[in-house]
Amino acid sequence: MIQLQSIIMRAEILTIGDEILIGQTVDTNSAWIGAELSKAGFDVQRRVSVHDRHEDIISALSQVAGRSDVVLVTGGLGPTSDDITKPALCEFFNTRLVTNREILEMIEEMVKRRGYPMNDNNRRQADVPESCTILENKMGTAPGMWFEKDGTIFVSMPGVPAEMKYIMSEHVMPALKSRFTTQVIIHRTIMTYGTFEAKLAETLAGFEASLPGNIRLAYLPCYGVIKLRLTATGKDAGSLARQVEEQVGELRKLIPDLIFSENEEPLEKVTGLLLREKNLTLSTAESCTGGRIAGLITSVPGSSDYFKGSVIAYNNSVKTGILGVPEELIREKGAVSEESVRSMAEGVRRLLGTDLAVAISGIAGPGGGTPEKPVGTVWIAVASENRTATEKHTLGRERHVNIERFSLAALNLLRRQIKSL
Amino acid sequence: MIQLQSIIMRAEILTIGDEILIGQTVDTNSAWIGAELSKAGFDVQRRVSVHDRHEDIISALSQVAGRSDVVLVTGGLGPTSDDITKPALCEFFNTRLVTNREILEMIEEMVKRRGYPMNDNNRRQADVPESCTILENKMGTAPGMWFEKDGTIFVSMPGVPAEMKYIMSEHVMPALKSRFTTQVIIHRTIMTYGTFEAKLAETLAGFEASLPGNIRLAYLPCYGVIKLRLTATGKDAGSLARQVEEQVGELRKLIPDLIFSENEEPLEKVTGLLLREKNLTLSTAESCTGGRIAGLITSVPGSSDYFKGSVIAYNNSVKTGILGVPEELIREKGAVSEESVRSMAEGVRRLLGTDLAVAISGIAGPGGGTPEKPVGTVWIAVASENRTATEKHTLGRERHVNIERFSLAALNLLRRQIKSL
Numbered sequence: 048m049i050q051l052q053s054i055i056m057r058a059e060i061l062t063i064g065d066e067i068l069i070g071q072t073v074d075t076n077s078a079w080i081g082a083e084l085s086k087a088g089f090d091v092q093r094r095v096s097v098h099d100r101h102e103d104i105i106s107a108l109s110q111v112a113g114r115s116d117v118v119l120v121t122g123g124l125g126p127t128s129d130d131i132t133k134p135a136l137c138e139f140f141n142t143r144l145v146t147n148r149e150i151l152e153m154i155e156e157m158v159k160r161r162g163y164p165m166n167d168n169n170r171r172q173a174d175v176p177e178s179c180t181i182l183e184n185k186m187g188t189a190p191g192m193w194f195e196k197d198g199t200i201f202v203s204m205p206g207v208p209a210e211m212k213y214i215m216s217e218h219v220m221p222a223l224k225s226r227f228t229t230q231v232i233i234h235r236t237i238m239t240y241g242t243f244e245a246k247l248a249e250t251l252a253g254f255e256a257s258l259p260g261n262i263r264l265a266y267l268p269c270y271g272v273i274k275l276r277l278t279a280t281g282k283d284a285g286s287l288a289r290q291v292e293e294q295v296g297e298l299r300k301l302i303p304d305l306i307f308s309e310n311e312e313p314l315e316k317v318t319g320l321l322l323r324e325k326n327l328t329l330s331t332a333e334s335c336t337g338g339r340i341a342g343l344i345t346s347v348p349g350s351s352d353y354f355k356g357s358v359i360a361y362n363n364s365v366k367t368g369i370l371g372v373p374e375e376l377i378r379e380k381g382a383v384s385e386e387s388v389r390s391m392a393e394g395v396r397r398l399l400g401t402d403l404a405v406a407i408s409g410i411a412g413p414g415g416g417t418p419e420k421p422v423g424t425v426w427i428a429v430a431s432e433n434r435t436a437t438e439k440h441t442l443g444r445e446r447h448v449n450i451e452r453f454s455l456a457a458l459n460l461l462r463r464q465i466k467s468l
Numbered sequence: 469m470i471q472l473q474s475i476i477m478r479a480e481i482l483t484i485g486d487e488i489l490i491g492q493t494v495d496t497n498s499a500w501i502g503a504e505l506s507k508a509g510f511d512v513q514r515r516v517s518v519h520d521r522h523e524d525i526i527s528a529l530s531q532v533a534g535r536s537d538v539v540l541v542t543g544g545l546g547p548t549s550d551d552i553t554k555p556a557l558c559e560f561f562n563t564r565l566v567t568n569r570e571i572l573e574m575i576e577e578m579v580k581r582r583g584y585p586m587n588d589n590n591r592r593q594a595d596v597p598e599s600c601t602i603l604e605n606k607m608g609t610a611p612g613m614w615f616e617k618d619g620t621i622f623v624s625m626p627g628v629p630a631e632m633k634y635i636m637s638e639h640v641m642p643a644l645k646s647r648f649t650t651q652v653i654i655h656r657t658i659m660t661y662g663t664f665e666a667k668l669a670e671t672l673a674g675f676e677a678s679l680p681g682n683i684r685l686a687y688l689p690c691y692g693v694i695k696l697r698l699t700a701t702g703k704d705a706g707s708l709a710r711q712v713e714e715q716v717g718e719l720r721k722l723i724p725d726l727i728f729s730e731n732e733e734p735l736e737k738v739t740g741l742l743l744r745e746k747n748l749t750l751s752t753a754e755s756c757t758g759g760r761i762a763g764l765i766t767s768v769p770g771s772s773d774y775f776k777g778s779v780i781a782y783n784n785s786v787k788t789g790i791l792g793v794p795e796e797l798i799r800e801k802g803a804v805s806e807e808s809v810r811s812m813a814e815g816v817r818r819l820l821g822t823d824l825a826v827a828i829s830g831i832a833g834p835g836g837g838t839p840e841k842p843v844g845t846v847w848i849a850v851a852s853e854n855r856t857a858t859e860k861h862t863l864g865r866e867r868h869v870n871i872e873r874f875s876l877a878a879l880n881l882l883r884r885q886i887k888s889l
Contacts, residue, residue: 066688068512069655070503071697075494077517082491091489092524094517096498099686103513126666127687158666168666188666207689209866234490245547245579245589245609265520266546267487268628276492331780337766338759341780345758348834348867356786359752359762359778361771365820369777369790399786413769445630446769 055280056227058089059115061107062096063122063132064206076121076211083215087224088232089117099123104135112199117223119215122206124189126168133176136203140194142178147190150175154188179203182218186210191218200226231284235291236267236311237275237298240459244268247305251275254297262294270451271459272314307462314458315343321465322353327402329461331357332370332395334382334408335425339454355399360391370394383408383420385428385437392430403465404430407457409440411449423449427457429464436464476511476651476701480536482528483517484543484553485627497542497632504636508645509653510538520544525556533620538644540636543627545610547589554597557624561615563599568611571596575609600624603639607631612639621647652705656712657688657732658696658719661880665689668726672696675718683715691872692880693735728883735879736764742886743774743824750882752778753791753816753827755803756846760875761826776820781812791815804829804841806849806858813851824886825851828878830861832870844870848878850885857885 060080066072074096081091092115097103104123111118123132137143151173158165172188175181182191182202189205191214202219204211239247244266248255255264261281267274277294281287295309308317322329331340341357344350360366363382367374372390380386388408396404409425416422423442428435438460442452481501487493495517502512513536518524525544532539544553558564572594579586593609596602603612603623610626612635623640625632660668665687669676676685682702688695698715702708716730729738743750752761762778765771779790784803787793793811801807809829817825830846837843844863849856859881863873 065686065699066697067499068502068515069506070499070501070512071655071657071688071695072690073494073496073499078488078491078494080491081489085490091491092519093528094489096515098513107514125687125689127669163664163667166666166670168669209864209869234492236492243584245587246584248547248589249587265486267492269493274492276487278486278490333759336763337771337775338754338762338778338780341759341782342757342763345780345782346868346871350758351782354758355783356790357759357778357780357782358790359759359766359780361762361766361778362776362820365777368821369779369819398790399783400789443630447767448630450767 055088055090055230055232056117057115058084058091058117058119059111060091060094061111061118061120062094062206063099063104063120064096065099067096067122068098076206076208079208079212080119080121080215083220084117084119085232085234087220088230089223089227090232099131101131101135101138104132105139108135108139108201112197115199116227117200118202119219120201120203121211124203124205125207126172126188132203133174136179136192136194137176140176140178140196140201142176144174145177147173147175147181150181150190157188182214184210184214185217186213190214193219193222231281231287233277233279233284233287233291235277235279235295235309237277237295237306238308238311238313238317239273239275239302239305240271240307240314240455241305242273244273247273247302250302251298254301258294259290262291270448271455274311307459313343314455314462316347318458318462318465319344319347319350319353321462322403325465325468327465327468328353328355330355330395330399330401330404332391332404332406333357333359334361334366334391335411336407336409336450336454336457337361339450340405340407340457343454343458355401358395358398366391370398381420383410383424383426385426385439388426388428389430389435389437392428392435396430402431403461405457405461406430407453409449409453411453412444412446425449425453425456427453427460429461431464431468436460476653477509477538477648478536479505479510479512479538479540480532481512481515482532482539482541483515483627484520484525484541485517486520488517488543489519497627497629500629500633501540501542501636504641505538505540506653506655508641509651510644510648511653520552522552522556522559525553526560529556529560529622533618536620537648538621539623540640541622541624542632545624545626546628547593547609553624554595557600557613557615558597561597561599561617563597565595566598568594568596568602571602571611578609603635605631605635606638607634611635614640614643652702652708654698654700654705654708654712656698656700656716656730658698658716658727659729659732659734659738660694660696660723660726661692661728661735661876662726663694665694668694668723671723672719675722679715680711683712691869692876695732728880734764735876735883737768739879739883739886740765740768740771740774742883746886746889748823748886748889749774749776751776751816751820751822751825753812753825754778754780755782755787755812755829756832757828757830757871757875757878758782760871761828761878764875764879776822779816779819787812791819802841804831804845804847806847806860809847809849810851810856810858813849813856817851823852824882826878826882827851828874830870830874832874833865833867846870846874846877848874848881850882852885852889857881
């Protein structure tokens, strides 16, 4: 077993904003920052959110000061008066606001380009604490601000995701990487589909017990996909990577049928890569998922190379009129049936002239369930030139969750069919 | 001005899990819990996330103990061994794990229903700290646990959203509400579309300055929508509601054209309500958004009453072959043009036989831009019986953001057209 010295740099993320605490905004910024810091070998040891309240901001800043090397702060820098971070920063760092000429000019130019006159809200964005280093923000009007106090680095950034990401990527991460020599941390995430967590954990109990001391395994279930995350820490990137690769090889032997990606690629990306590799085109016919499958597929840049289009047949008249599902079939078997979904898949494949077609019909809820076909019932079909595969799932009661799980189940059936071609 | 005594109950949310800190999972649980607590009049004063690490959990629990009345903890209760919350709870509350017979039986039954044999991971879920009150979890195998220590209530729940929500709704919120008589807090969110934050803040500067001392205004921009949140605190629900209503009336006078909902309803819901009210049906033809507009529309329960379906014409052959866009039109004007998008809207409206149709064609990026039509260019059309309205937007560079903003711009044009009918 490898014994490691703990030389990890400690980071914290502080988000400021009532909207996060009262649940109006989901905090995606922290997730993104956490991922960037982890990749760079920092230990993100805590994430804290506080109100847009002067005393809460000061108190949070004081608490993190002693325990972390780097604190990344987002939020509270917008042009409107609910944003009070800058005065709090001035108090905490014992400095005052001064107008920055360069920023003012940049804001003037940006506002002009949008075709609006400059106003006081815009002008206030150019006021910055005197003691900080300015980090340019080409995506918006509020700059990033870099402070140091008692051995801790504080960086304050706007909460608008695109602006925060720009400042992080262009300024903060390069500066942090050059300043700190961190321990190497490798996160490797293996994607699986087709079982549930307790069962998978049983299958992998022996594997987990035999992992070296510097590698940990975590299970992350999400809409039917279970991610297996290996976290390895060490000093040498090369040997650590080899060590992780060895464990991935073990997993490959243990659960070959469940793994669909060894590098955290989602199903829509894996499916797209397979289609591209085999030079196949795809169409979809969706009922209950209302475009979510097509939305997942087209979220991948370049998907226009293999995805031709879709017919969302929400109303049965679209299933019969456009996709050519026989009316009597729907009358006798119902729109949520193996026969109907098979006919939908074959219909859209013919109509759009693609190699493969996915079709789906189910009951997402909350209404529409019957004793024989309760909410959560879904039929999926994948048609190719010579055969049409079908599959039935019975999932839960929540509409939003069902739409997501149905769509991933369809992508997984598609993936398996492409592999079998 | 109304002066209020501060009698707000203080709450905190603690989430446990490496996946949140390293950014692999976006913390939607905290947002949901924050919204529930706020609605009930609690002040969610802080949200903290820590590692799946014994000493970090203990340290976080110790810190919140003094400063809050209620602490809601999620995560770390799954069946797999990366979950170490229960032993930490035992140490902090000075108790030990005991097997709970009832939970064991419930787990046995649940596992049987799924058709799998019981394993040790399942069995361990029935072990609970002796000193806690058990909160039944009908959505999964890990129960909720209610502790009290030195005047603070601690509730530990599993991190799986559906399970956490069940325990919160069935057990935690009713118990908290009966225990605490909290101050009344009203959050009212007015939805606007059609301007940007600094400009809106200028328009509303006088309104904001004249707000009574117990009401605050916040701006929350998101993909082109700007939410205006009024937060009011007081003792009497009735008079507070009247006071908020008065301010909403002011906003209605100041920005009538920008407001699309006075109750935080998203564009897809407002549009659906308008369609239902006017008894109109809808279809869509999407290119660059790949099904996102249909996905938004069908995310609303009951949307099958007015939404018939969609043709996702990702490939030009679908635009010409199915929607009937003339080939020479695409050749001469391009697929991203006023003429093409107009033809798409009229084509899908005819094809699916709906009263209204939305069409969209644009360049989401990262590839596909030209000097004349850069990434971020989009054309939108809404066709009705007598006219087709079109609109052009030039937005940003990020694919994911563009797909979202394009879709909302289309829904807003649709909304305005329905209102004008």
